[in-house]
Amino acid sequence: TMSSVNKSAHAFDKVRLDSLLNRRFFYAPAFEIYGGVAGLYDYGPAGSSLQANIIAEWRKHFIIEEHMLELDTTIMTPAPVFETSGHVARFADWMVKDTKTGDVLRADHLVKGVLEARLRGDKEARGEIQGPVVEDPKKRKKKGAVEAQKAVKLEDSAVKEYEYILAKLDDYTGPELGDLLTKHTITNPDTSNPVSAPIPFNLMFASSIGPTGQHPGFLRPETAQGHFTNFARLLDFNNGKIPFASAQVGRAFRNEISPRAGLLRVREFTMAEIEHFVDPDDKSHPRFPEIKDVELSLLDKHTQSSGQTTIRTMTLGDAVSQGVIANETLAYFLARISAFLLKIGIHSDKLRFRQHMANEMAHYATDCWDAEIFNHQAGGWTECVGCADRAAYDLSVHAKKTGAPLIVREALREPIVEEKLGAEWKKKELGKAFRGDAAEITKAVDALNEQALVTVQEALEKGSYEVTLASGNKVQLTKEYLSIEKKTIKTSIREYTPNVIEPSFGLGRIMYALLEHSFWAREADIERGVLSLPPLVAPTKVLIVPLSAKEEFVPLVKEVSQKLRRAGIFSNVDDSNTSIGKRYARNDELGTPFGVTLDFASVKNGTMTLRERDTTDQLIGPIDDVIAVVADLVQGNLEWPEACGKLKKYDGVQDA
Template sequence: MSVAKDTNIPFSRDSLEQLLKRRFFYAPSFEIYGGVAGLFDFGPPGCAFQNNVIDAWRKHFILEEEMLEVEATMLTPYDVFKTSGHVDRFSDWMCKDLKTGEIFRADHLVEEVLESRLKGDKLARGETIQEAKEDEDKKKRKTKVKDIKNVKLDDEVVAEYESVLAQIDGYSGPQLGELITKYNITNPGTGGKLEPPIEFNLMFDTAIGPSGNLKAYLRPETAQGQFLNFSKLLDFNNEKMPFASASIGKSFRNEIAPRAGLLRVREFLMAEIEHFVDPEDKSHPKFAEVKDVKLRFLPKGVQESGSSELVETTIGEAVSSGMVDNETLGYFIARIYAFLVKIGTDPSRLRFRQHMSNEMAHYASDCWDAELQTSYGWIECVGCADRSAYDLTVHAARTGEKLVARKTLDEPRTVEEYEIEIQKKKFGPKFRKDAGAVENWLTSRTQCELEDLSKELQEKAKIEAEIKGIDGTVQLDSDLLKIEKVKKTEHVREYTPNVIEPSFGIGRILYSIFEHQFWARRDEAERGVLSLPPLVAPTKVLIVPLSNSAELQPLVKKVSSALKKEKIPFKIDDSSASIGKRYARNDELGTPFGITIDFESVPDDSVTLRERDSTKQVRGSIDDVIKAIKEITYEDTTWAKGTAGLQAFNS
């Protein structure tokens, strides 16, 4: 259901945030104790909206793509995240005011300050009053830039700032430090000087058990639980490849400076997919179904040139040209687009931004973020990455478990692989009680690692290694083992799957939808409306009896029972307020339909059906009205088609 919004009132973030708080979509946690930044509680409409989005996600991905859903624990031992790389690399760069101790996230600070200077330049060049007002509204950003100064910049400086902003996601900590120095960026609130950026690991650490000896973290993502259960999932799927697992659950990140509502929080809901695929065949059987979907892309080459101009093309052309790495990655990008539009994002404010070369994770072969435009700028809401074989490989190497898939070959093939030959008679006496640990370490090496060890053995006649559980460096001389390439015939190919990972930040998506669908009725700034799609709206129907007359009560019960039978969420508003006020209150909650029961309903069981955005009304029997609601809400039918059998009604 999509109806044009009849408004002449510009968007106001303040009005939206007041509505969301007043109607208790969500509110700061522990608010009566002063609150804690980055933590929020969801109220009744917020819970219902989030649950409806998750239900739509499950049907769109898990059901349609036949995925295997898993739920893993949020507490994760240190060794898991040390192996995955999170302990060493899951960080952001922060800088501190030398005088006040105030903390800023470095990339956000640079972005905010340069944007504010560019806005000041635009004002100095004679922007309209409305444009100036909109820029003033945007001052309440992550770093709280106090004043947008009306100062004209040189054209070269403007171009330089715009180039930096186009590449802001790709700068390292030292590079951000250089920008802070070069552009004389200080604390926006006090003007105080800042320390150079330092790394801050975003994981919350804890301990498992009363002794505190088992160090652990609250997970920053749901992915690792899926990787560690790969063999079980493959077995459950009857060893068939490719397949996908999915997980929905809470994750935690100790954000440096969470100042943007649901967009940057410390506890949040994620929905992640891990699609395991043969590295030699990343085609997708359903790619033809989406190849003509036209999307807006921001490729890495465009960003690295200092531009943010979008490339509009089909996903089929993007894959065939090599801009998107493979069909499976492209298929999920198109499916992400379809999902986001279905639940209420504005397609004209949605783009896919490719990670730049210096921003890409070291193991990823390609990565695209679905970004949604809000009053806070372009916000990453979904990441879609080809993580190659990294995760399964490192966990297999660390644990000695074989996290592999097998494929029976049509014809046998000859392959060359590195193999280890251990001289057992010398090996045992040499290492004694540590022999098993050393042998396990050797046999768990990947082919790439064996190649490096073979070279080391040839060049130095020994291998030196740090092995967990053994003090000091272990030395393996050439008389103890050989590592050589050998030819062998394979009837079954064994391989480590690659992983395509779409990762959804649910809170960010919810907030972006609020901004995309919030508006005020023409000439009535106080009459806010949330045009949430019926599929995800917290409540689908408001039942409005014209009065509290006992004569109408049986019909209220009859309509309520019929909606319950069809599992359609509803509310009854039989307060003394006028019908207009009752509808206005529920327009704020995103309720798409209203059923009015009046005295004309008594003799023939007819009721009036109101549509939220257009306020159009039609009339028909209770059964026909509920049938129309069900078709529009759950069967993707338009208002015109769903109400074709009902009579137009003018109050």
């Protein structure tokens, strides 16, 4: 029988988690020996490996399972691309400056921090919560834009107003944020100085390409434009058919105004993006029936706009049929996103999907939902995946700017036959009379729509129709040169710009949230932190622990390593000169789910013990049997309780 484990014996302790992540080099501030740079982090061996496993699963779950077309496009991007996409004009956050020190703060974060502090102060004054422990003021300052919490009771109406503002915070424009700062006399909490009106700050890192400095460029703030500019090639690769999706995992950069939230808000990050190209007239999804009964926690835009944050749990079938989610394809991706996050270990009760409100969403978008994950770093919910229906915006603007035909041409099953007005030209006469201008004249008239052609027809009946050439010269056309007649037009091709549904993943945020959700401490000893990472993503799957580094264990360690490798399982050996218990404790911190111990019994009897991280239960059996069980466990074909039925329980003392 399996031991029961109490993972919530100790309250979540962020200080201990941060210490573990730093000490075991999951990640650390980049260029730390140079004092570091805000918003830049390096991943060490444990973090790199965890990230690589998350990416590998992402590739399987999305690219392979859904036959997406993978891309790897450049980060450095010439300015015209982002001028067209709108990023140069609009990819900005609102910042304010401390009017005395010149310190820069992000306007919405300032409003949020101050109002939340006031609400906490109010609760304290009302005796609803305990006041905060008085902190070292130096430390306080470092923590930044949070007004010192004072136990001051607020008017009931103020409480209500603050809660309303916080619920729809993402929906305010820059000037509106400025109004809030003034109305609620919000100052820089670090200095109590007033702040300037919000001004936009473009978040793209700028550089220039080539030795002459003539070609301005930006580091991409998302991978999406690399998909859109390659659309025609991708469509061709897919034999001209849609729907299809492209996918890309890569670095992106945002020059955040004041990054202070660990991995949640960084200046350089790895993201994974999908652009699913779909017929604008048909956003159904063939696999929707498979997910229609999946229930998600939804926070829709109407709820938020009314100042509420109540979550509704509903099936995706209901959400689409009731118009909460715009279409089947969007809903299908929300289900897939949820399945992916749960599979890698995100806790289901800390996952919700929040819909963008009207101002928050780009004007062209039809609908947008964020997968938000609860975490203590943010003290709330953080957007980790965005999923937007961007309509035809991106392809349209690039096509318009470059003239590239970013469209789908589809053979119609039945050609459409229409009666339409059209010009019948007398080419010979036209050529004689107008020579080189003839082509321009025909082009101008042929481009006219039905209604305009009626006007031409009437003008010709009355005498002549005047065309103005590019040169400014005016030309009089008469019936001598053309007539306007009803024509039968047969269309057998439909041309259209596809719509784009874009799921976009911030991998660093997801990884950090996963680390929080995985962290706990042993009931008997708060110092013994454990990361309960699922085997699927754990950096190391199996720790091999020989009793000692002595010669006699070397061949056995080699044998077990090789057998695990052949079974496709990544293992590590810890033969350091310390107790087996300590070695296991050290690897609990790294999230290693299984351990096998090689001791004198192994040498003598060919057995080894198998230890599970969370329960610390141990089983024992012949080496090959244990490896077979481990392989099933790691590949997800077996859960630990079942494994306990397959091997004998071991009551040794290694894991003291």
